[in-house]
Amino acid sequence: MKIENSNFLITGGAKRLGRAIALGLARSGGNCVICYHTSEKEAFEVVSQIETWGGKAIAIGQDLRNPLGLDSLIRRSEEALGPIDGLINCAAIFKKDSSSNNQQKLLSEHLAINATVPLILSEMFADAFTQSHDDFATGAIINLIDSRIDCPSDGYRAYYTSKQVLYNHTKSLALSLAPRVRVNGISPGAIIPLENRDESYFEKMSKILPLRRTGSVEDIVMATQFLLVEEFITGEVLKIDGGGHLL
Numbered sequence: 001m002k003i004e005n006s007n008f009l010i011t012g013g014a015k016r017l018g019r020a021i022a023l024g025l026a027r028s029g030g031n032c033v034i035c036y037h038t039s040e041k042e043a044f045e046v047v048s049q050i051e052t053w054g055g056k057a058i059a060i061g062q063d064l065r066n067p068l069g070l071d072s073l074i075r076r077s078e079e080a081l082g083p084i085d086g087l088i089n090c091a092a093i094f095k096k097d098s099s100s101n102n103q104q105k106l107l108s109e110h111l112a113i114n115a116t117v118p119l120i121l122s123e124m125f126a127d128a129f130t131q132s133h134d135d136f137a138t139g140a141i142i143n144l145i146d147s148r149i150d151c152p153s154d155g156y157r158a159y160y161t162s163k164q165v166l167y168n169h170t171k172s173l174a175l176s177l178a179p180r181v182r183v184n185g186i187s188p189g190a191i192i193p194l195e196n197r198d199e200s201y202f203e204k205m206s207k208i209l210p211l212r213r214t215g216s217v218e219d220i221v222m223a224t225q226f227l228l229v230e231e232f233i234t235g236e237v238l239k240i241d242g243g244g245h246l247l
Contacts, residue, residue: 003025003229004029004030005029007030007031007077007083008022008025008085009035009074009088009125010025010032010090011121012035013032013034013043013088014036014039014043014046015042017090017188018088018090018091018144020221021088021221022046023049024218024225026049026055026057031057032046032050033081035073036060037062037091060076060077071124074124078132083128084132085133086141088141088142089141089143089166092113093109093159094156094159095109095156096155097157097158106158107157107161110162111161113162114163114166115166119169122141122143122169122177125181126177129181139182140228141173141177142186142227143166143170143183145163145185146163146187147187147239147240147244148189150245166185167185167237170237171235174235178234182231184227184233184234184235185237185238186220186237186240187237187238187239187240187241187245189215189240189242189245190202191217191219191220192217205244209244210242211242211243213242214242215240215241223238223240
């Protein structure tokens, strides 16, 4: 796959890593569908920036928990830009466990957005891709996971459980969708501070990580583009975490 002139659907593309990935693809000549839920302002800012660079982009608002809208998301994306060549599943929720939360409800909510939606979208994308592209073309899916799924932080059981399921989906989809569609994952580490953590947390991490620094969004953008263009890799999950998974 070549990024230039290819069409990409990015869920959660309005903010944080999704935004960085969308802008990175656009800088490389790709066209982007920015799927957002509540971040309408930010989504249209991304579209405006891409159009300023001379690229093509559109924002589509969608509550991914709504099965009716989800079923038509690929079709609406194709109507806007043409056949979709790549899907990047970035949309996610990250809520802390607490005694005041209904744990079953919290787990169901995380599994729905962080694991089930990427699975459904991936299968729909693969079906659409095989119908809209010739037999020699290959599509690509990238799932954003988390580098700490094997050693999760205390208090986020529902979140890390859902990301572990997404990891498993990535492996199984790589087998079931081959050879037409490649499926890979990226597991970010200390890249963007969480909203409830300030820079002091990252300063602490930079002294702990084997590479003695935290990462940047460009590390994720470069990894994403590598997995999109390298056509002999599938079922791989790259840990972009400065060696944090080794600790």
